[in-house]
Amino acid sequence: MPNQVVVAGAVIRGSTLLVAQRSRPPELAGRWELPGGKVAPGESERGALVRELAEELGLDASDVAVGDRLGGDIALNRALNRTTILRAYRVRLIRGEPHAHDHKALRWVTAAELPDVDWVPADRGWLNDLAQAL
Template sequence: MPTQIVVAGAIICGSTVLVAQRVRPPELAGRWELPGGKVAEGETEQAALARELAEELGLQVDQMTVGARLGGDVALNDKMTLRAYRVDLLRGEPHPHDHRALRWVTAAELGDVDWVPADRAWLSDLSEALEASG
């Protein structure tokens, strides 16, 4: 059985990145992550991320550009791999349709966020991306 790919979006606006507070599962509720979700069969990773961000944040596909990969693969378990992509928000305002809350954080604030464990792997890559954008 092939590995399930899960995509996450580092939505960067100026020198900040959008983080989303999880509602579930109970062991991750209240912790913060880059929003995203599973890639469906026959879907590209970029299309899946655009779809997931539309569902979770109410953003339209034409309001964002899914760009290059951010960091490396993160193994969630032996059947799922997490990949992050840089997303540029062109316009629109994200809303937490599937999360408890959203917030914009700077590179200096990344270490103060109570991240889900998997997303911690990208903190140095996120910091570099934010410093380059700022």
């Protein structure tokens, strides 16, 4: 089976990064992550990220600019010969204000605050890259 790709957006405004608090599943509820989601068949990674940011944050395609990849791939739950690959992209917020449609809460954090965020385990792999991006 092919790999499933999940894209995450490092949404940056000025020198702050948007982080989203998960409401589910129970083992991750309350922890923080970069917003994003699964790439659908036939969809580009950047297209999937724009769609996910619209669904999760209420941001239109004209509100954000998806840029270059950030950090390396993170492999998740290898099961039944299928690996889920997590990929992050830099996203510049052009206008608009994100709202939590799919998360418990949103907040903006600085580079200095990154280590103190209660991250979901997978997103911890990007902390150095996120700090450099800010």
